[in-house]
Amino acid sequence: MPPSGLMAKILLTIVGAIDDAVGWPFREPSSRMYRKLNGVGRKWIAKLALRLLTTSNARSTASILGTGPAVSLTSHGSRIATAFATVESIGLGSVRPRRIVLWLDSERDVTQLDERLRRLVARGLEVRLTDNLGPHTKYFPYVDRLWDGSSPLVTADDDILYPTNWLSRLVRAQRDYPDMVNCHRAWTVGVGEGRVLLPYSTWAACSTSRPGSRTFATGVSGVIYPPGMLRLLRDRKLEFTTKCLRADDVWLHYVAVENDIPIRQIRPRGRHFPVVVSAQVVKLQQDNITGLGNDRQIKATYSEAALSRLGVRPPASGAPIVPRPVAAVSHGTDIAAAGRQGAQAS
Numbered sequence: 001m002p003p004s005g006l007m008a009k010i011l012l013t014i015v016g017a018i019d020d021a022v023g024w025p026f027r028e029p030s031s032r033m034y035r036k037l038n039g040v041g042r043k044w045i046a047k048l049a050l051r052l053l054t055t056s057n058a059r060s061t062a063s064i065l066g067t068g069p070a071v072s073l074t075s076h077g078s079r080i081a082t083a084f085a086t087v088e089s090i091g092l093g094s095v096r097p098r099r100i101v102l103w104l105d106s107e108r109d110v111t112q113l114d115e116r117l118r119r120l121v122a123r124g125l126e127v128r129l130t131d132n133l134g135p136h137t138k139y140f141p142y143v144d145r146l147w148d149g150s151s152p153l154v155t156a157d158d159d160i161l162y163p164t165n166w167l168s169r170l171v172r173a174q175r176d177y178p179d180m181v182n183c184h185r186a187w188t189v190g191v192g193e194g195r196v197l198l199p200y201s202t203w204a205a206c207s208t209s210r211p212g213s214r215t216f217a218t219g220v221s222g223v224i225y226p227p228g229m230l231r232l233l234r235d236r237k238l239e240f241t242t243k244c245l246r247a248d249d250v251w252l253h254y255v256a257v258e259n260d261i262p263i264r265q266i267r268p269r270g271r272h273f274p275v276v277v278s279a280q281v282v283k284l285q286q287d288n289i290t291g292l293g294n295d296r297q298i299k300a301t302y303s304e305a306a307l308s309r310l311g312v313r314p315p316a317s318g319a320p321i322v323p324r325p326v327a328a329v330s331h332g333t334d335i336a337a338a339g340r341q342g343a344q345a346s
Contacts (some may be wrong), residue, residue, distance in 0.1 A: 001060060004052045005059075009164060011049055011052065019271070020165075025042050026272060028185065049161050050082075050276060053089065057085075057120070069097060070098060070100070070142070070146075071097040072138055074103040074135075076132070083158040083159075087120050089160075095167045095168040099126060100126065101126045101127075102127045102158075103130045104130070133241070133245070134246050136251065143234045147234065152225060152227060157219060157220050157221075159277075162222065169184070170223075180211050180261065180263065183219075184265070184266060184271045187216040188206050189310055200294040207268060212262060213262070216253050219249055221272060223252075225252075229261050250297050254303075
């Protein structure tokens, strides 16, 4: 490992340990002051780590693989240029995946692969061509084409720099709660007076590690799915394309709830890791949060049975599942987090 790679590993290990001890800079804060402080911390860590990972990528020949569960992610457009940094950070983990698969939807992007990703292929990364399934591309092609039928699967986002204990914590959670969906970060589904499902933009950050159907995992910080969940996703094939093509978290939550698979945030407060900024993320977040995109897709997706399990009274015929917000909700600008001052839409 080159010195820059070692320095990046030390940095991502130290900040992970600090966060474990005092909740800075990754823990979802409960006040505006701490939210700003954590956001500044993540921003500077991202800048420094990206420089170190870029240098390390140019020099390292060390394998990025280990014995942990497979990790699947996707990228497209201008984001491909920085996806290498996410893969590098995963490859520095205390537990490394046995496979890392990056899905691209452009044949040109695969055949004319970014040089930094090409170097990672020599170190164990798999880059595969698939159809454009929006954010569902991060998991569905793997489940449909590569899954062995018995192993869990971890999903990651292509613009996040993960600390070295990221995968080890998910592996430990899956070992302790093997039949649940375990995640680093979640919202709590909002249910109001009269058992009405509240607008997505008003949902609060999850503040418990107790499993439940109202825990809504967000993929940005990483999720590990049990084999039972993967089997359901494989069997339902492309059904999500007719319901919530642009909101994978909505589909994944719905399938889990409808089939009584508990969802659990692995620590009482969620974690949001450093972000490599991308304008394309902002566009999707604006549609899904401020543009009420998630509410539209929730309405198109959730069955009466799923709503009942959430404690929501099914709406009368023709009535909306989600009432329109009374006023616009202000959200922060911490990219890869949408809503609630820096939270993720997908």
